[in-house]
Amino acid sequence: QTVLTANIEPATTWVRNFNPFNQTSARQSTLDFIYEPLVVFNRFDSNKPVYRLAESFKLSDDLKSIEFKLRSDLKWSDGKPLTAADVKFTYDYLKKFPALDFVSIWTFVTDIKAVDGQTVRFTLANPSSLAAEQISQLPIVPEHVWKDVADPVTFANETPVGSGPLTEVPRFTGQTYDQCRNPHYWDNAHLKVDCMRFPQLADNNQILTATADGTLDWGVSFIPDIDNVYVSKDPAHFHYWYSPSSMVAFLFNLETANENNKKAFNDLKFRRAVSMALDRKTMIEVAGYGYPTLNEDPGLMGELYKSWADPSVKADFGKFATYDADAAKALLDEAGYKDKDGDGFRDNPDGSKISFSIIVPNSWTDWVDTVNIAVEGIQAVGLDAKIETPEEAVWTGNLINGTFDAAINSLPASASPYYPYKRAFSASDKGKTRFTAQRWFNPEVEKLVTEFTHTADLAKQKDAMNKAQRIVAENMPMIPVFNNPNWYQYNTKRFSGWSTKENPFVNPSISRTNPARLLNLLALEPVK
Amino acid sequence: MKTLLQNRKALVGLVIIAFIVLVAIAAPLLTQYDPAARTGRPHQPPSLDHILGTTRIGQDVFARLIYGARTSLAVGFGAGLLITLVGTALGIISGYRGGKTDEIISFFTNMVLVVPNLPLLLVLAAFIGQASPLVIALILGATSWAWGARVTRAETLSVKQKDFVKSAEMMGEPQWRIMTFEIFPNVISIVGINFIGSVIFAIITEATLEFLGLGDPRAISWGTMLYNAQKASALSVGAWWDILTPCFALAFLGIGMSLLNFAVDEIANPRLRTGNHLKRWSLLVRSGEGRL
Amino acid sequence: MAFLLRRLVFYMAAFIAAATINFFLPRLMPGDPVQIMFSSAGTELPPESLQALKLTFGFVDGPLWQQYLTYLGSIFTGDLGRSIKYFPLPVTSVLGNALIWTVGLMGTATIVSFAIGTFLGIVAAWRRGSTFDVIVSVGAIFATSVPAVVTSLIVLFIFGFTLGWFPNGYAADPSLDPAFSLQYIGSLAYHGILPMVTLCTVLIGGFTVTMRNNMINLLGEDYIVMARAKGLSDRHVMLWYAARNALLPTVSSLAIAIGTILGGSLVTEVVYNYPGLGNILYQAILARDYPVIQGQLLIMTATMLIANFIVDVSYVLLDPRLKGA
């Protein structure tokens, strides 16, 4: 029996909860490993679909409906067949219990039909080229089990019946649990790992110990000074690869209640100057241990979506997203931001005072450090910036409600820049999520973003994206600084076949936001 | 004061505290570094440039240590004063007035005593959010007076029985005068012990709250030093200077305060004293000068 | 009896008061628990399902008094709701699991340090002024003055990291199943040693000092002199006359010490990642897990109250002077 040990989430104790719809406290190994997606899109390979439960899908030409065809030999882990009826059941179920619908799929689809035993057809609310991706995010659950669950929101699904590779849980304690091979898994031929073991690791110290002594094969943790603390312990086998992930950016609340600050924030030159005052490299080196990836793209593409980036945008506006304190000062001088009252800080051209705090959650130390470095830079160009460290919940609330001046924020990584653009610049989301915190909306951008989904033609999509990123870069609503790393450590002592920097065939992060982790697992083989 | 200086424990304790206070006051003279600024490479071991090394983001540990002493001392003494003030006032009032007043105050005192303090503080600090050292001092003052109130009350009860209080009452002295001029001077040693104990408690608790991440991470104090060091896994990455420095500082200050505490205890209760005379005694016995 | 009855009434009142504070505190907390719950889970939920979830979790703003009454009712039925962080575990089982560890760790540490501390205090007081006394007194000063955080970090640094003798986490080897086997119990002990040593170091000084002071105060009593004059052996006088009587006030200080012990064990558990109540509370606070926080404070208060009551009872049992009262 081959057992692969992985660290998937920090926890003080494991709670046996495999409810795939529960996004807060279900074990993170539930999706993908127990409930296999219909299709996995490989972001590291041009977002190509890798067919899992579905053997194909077909988007109608008008992009208004999509049909998935399931594999014919699918079985649930208890041996019962998995059919289109289960898919339909699942979606109907989500409609009945909206709290389970963690991607709001029912605002996206309007109807589902089981065409035959193997085929389901979704009717979409609006034409969308991204239908397959959207729909594949949700797990499919067995009707014969779930139809009897009285309250699926509080249901812990302790002995899951699933469709994925690892559905059996032979051992579960507060400190460790194993998830083992599904005897009825359709793709068992490719699966070389019999079990995955998840030890409970509560904090950095424990994770470090488990990582450094080689207990872990696959890790998702932040490890300080990794070359020293980890790799050097066994350079032949211990590796890591930090590819870019979610984007971290500073932003100003363009609708802040502070009138003086608001004047400055709404001035593009001011935003550009602040952006140029940010020493991004130091942030990465010092606050981020060198792990993050520099992001100097005012169009927000960065390394993560580099295939979508329009080089001309970077050429035109890139300098505004690059550290250059002198240029920042010059720009501020030029725009009339001078110290009028002699307090050592620049004021608005009309003489009113500018003074703002950048909010950052108090327990996110690397961000706190990042903001500290930002504040140093901003103060160095003569602006009165401070750091404020509220509780995480308060920070989130402030971002949502717009009760702040400036902040550091992040946009999660996705398959294409469509998602961050959609989330950050949809006027309808204002006051609902923290991604619209800057409160910068542009009808043109929104139109282009919608256009993006209305075509399946890559060239057209690119075109829309090019236009959108130019507008964003020009206006600089967000000031990107870096992309967080995809945390990924791997140990080649017991397993080979990992996705690596040299052979980046798939996003290897084991975190649950990455369905492609399934592909990495299937690629692994025990070392003889 | 004289008795205090004659007591060796007190002397050592005072010297320690005076040393820390001096260092805190003279902080700007002792280091050229800004405790908040990055002044070096991250996690540099101690060297001539940075005598206690640097933190995770390159701040000078020594600068943080000596500036942090200010916070620790201020919170310790501020909260200690507050705790003592509230505790003493309530203790004397409830002990002296007796009756309904006593019942009500005692009820609250006992209530506060049976609610576990640190967990409560933790929750309070979390609810207040980003508790600055000042806020920590305030909530400490608000929640930790009960022990002092209880012992002061007990002591007041016994002082109250003394004839000089009776005599003042018969003399027609107003109550507030009896409490402040007749009773207070006679419970002063309890108040002293309470004060020093509260200071120790406040210093430790502030550090603990901050260590647990419930303080303001920007504050420069020993607690946040611990917190940041722990967050940066200083132990695991071998940056011992980052974490051991505030540890030892806290222990040092704690020992100083404790010594003082014990000394005051001994002064208040002469039976506890083990002075020089016992040494002289054993010397005499050993030299055959006498016996028991 | 009347005395105990009065105490009992007080404890009931105190409990209800604590429960009330407990109810109102989280409601004053800034930040939306559902929000933090999801942001800490690393997921960004669409606003629509967020609303639906809020409803399911019962985060609706009914009239406060109504919520309060329901809450009081639920306390007495022992239903403390479900944890958010460890959803869908009921709070009682989250705390129940942790309680075992805390009681194990804290209980043992308390007993051990009480026994050792008391013993040291007795002997130090008996041999007042001797080298032993000096060493014990100074040691006690050191032990009491160093914060639990510092002690645990230093102990962890030395024995966990530098020397690597002991594990720096867990309550037992995760690969073992809980069982009454020698191996499992051995593993428990092995993992418990560092937190235990830390806790003991933190606690022992206090017990020593209390006992020593009580003893010294007692040694001046006439009945001790009389016992010596009766020709009783030193040991008999020390244990049956001095120590036995000095233990009474020490026992009452134990009740108050429970608060300190809870605090100390909280820190220790956090530093050593021991899965006890303290750690759970800490995590719950970070995750804004209201139900757990509330349940936790309630349990801790109840523990304190029960401890106090036990002390009251034992006081009455131990001191014949109180029996008639």
Place this chain on the structure above:
Amino acid sequence: MTQPLLSVRNLTIDYIGEEKDFRAVNDVSFDVAPGEVFGLAGESGCGKSTIAFAISRLHKPPALIRKESRILLDGRDVLGLNRQALSAFRWREVAMVFQSAMNSLNPVLRIETQFYDMLRTHKGMSRTEARERTAEMLTLVDIAPDRMRDYPHQFSGGMRQRIVIAICMALNPKLVVMDEPTTALDVVVQREILQRINELRRSFGFSVLFITHDLGLMVQFCDRIGIMLSGQLVEQNTAEAIYRTPKHDYTKKLWASFPSLRGGVLL
């Protein structure tokens, strides 16, 4: 005079201080004959209790009995006894009633137990034997034996004092030291107790070293009296002589400070 039971020679006791020593007893010598009641009188702080403690070797640091001191009981050198001998010597040879006998019973032990531990130590008695002896002794001091299972706080001050006396008598000691045994009691009770001691003394024949500052009482009770003044024994004589013909000025002054029941001051 026959050979004295207790012979105190050049007793000098210091309390060692931080810098200076305090001489509490200064070169005191006196004898107590078998069966005799010897009284020590003097003002508070003159060193009476210090002498009493020295006889049973009960002092603790910082008290220091200077090397020239001798205490002989029945010819045996008390100051030379080793720990075991001392343990056996205490109570069996010299028993003691303390200044505040009210507090000299352990409040948390039953009366019975406080008899028993002593009887077991000295006589190796079993519980039942000890109980018998306890009953016997309690009867002797007019306390119902069935109260031996009570705790000290259940008795009045006078009764407690009598219990202590009963404990004293239990081993038939040769000498009973009584350090102001009745100061805290009122006259009637005081009289009852002393009377009882007097009777017991007659029947058992032990000697008594009696300490008080009530000279009148002392003359009533003692055979011989020593007057102490700040650590020194300034006069010793028969009770009669001390009363009728005091020699030392201090003794006279003491007498002068007692108002008489019959009006005016004595003398």
Place this chain on the structure above:
Amino acid sequence: MTDAILALDTVTKTFGHGFGAVHAARAISFSLHAGRALALVGESGSGKTTCARMAMREYLPTSGRILYKGRPVEAAKSAEIARYRRSVQMIFQDPFASLNPAHTIAHHLRRPLKLHRPEIKGAEIDAAIRELLRRVRLDPDLVAPKYPHELSGGQRQRINIARALAVKPEVIVADEPTSMLDVSVRLGVLNLLNEMKQEMNLGLLYITHDIATARYVAEDIAVMYAGQIVEWGSVAKVIDNPLHPYTRLLLSAVPDPEVRFDDPKARLRPDEVEDIRRRSAVPRDDIVEFEQDHFMRMI
């Protein structure tokens, strides 16, 4: 005899109620006259202090009246209470506990002057303090700046007396003022009290369990037992010719160097003692006047 300054009129004090009630004082009546001392004697717990405290208005009687110059003080208004407070002063038993260790002697004397003698101002206060100290035979220069612990017991008791005198009282209640003092200084304090009584025409309530000193300072005596006054009258008559068995018992137990214990005459019989105690404790309200100025409660 002059009119009484202060009189207790069938005063009763009960502590607690129901089963555990303590009847500390039962139908107590006595009066204090200017220039005369009344000694209250009795064994410990007989209720002497309780009577004193009622006289001081520290306790309010359960029943009965306290008359000040013929008028009941229970219902008195606060101004009158203040006047009453001033005219009745107390000297405590324990000279060590009755002075606040935190204040100087001068302070102890200054407070009553400031509170009750507003006519004395500024520098006059110091003069008054010196005068008071001289009155009680203490050297003002030496004593005034000292703290209580620097004085001997006898000196302290003198300070107490001085303090009581400071407000120019009419009555002084002294609760065992010498029982904590060394024999050698006792008499000095008693003499002082005697002198003050005569010089300032004070009424003195002298509480003691030492009958001999009662005779020394008092003109009248009341013997208390179990909360009742069992016998009272002029000191000489009561002591020389005791009637009540309890008084006799008390007198016979007083140490008397003339009578040795071995003397069978002196012997108290325990059973008799018990019997007297038992009988004397029974509450009775029939009183006989045996001779002029000599009363006894029937038994």
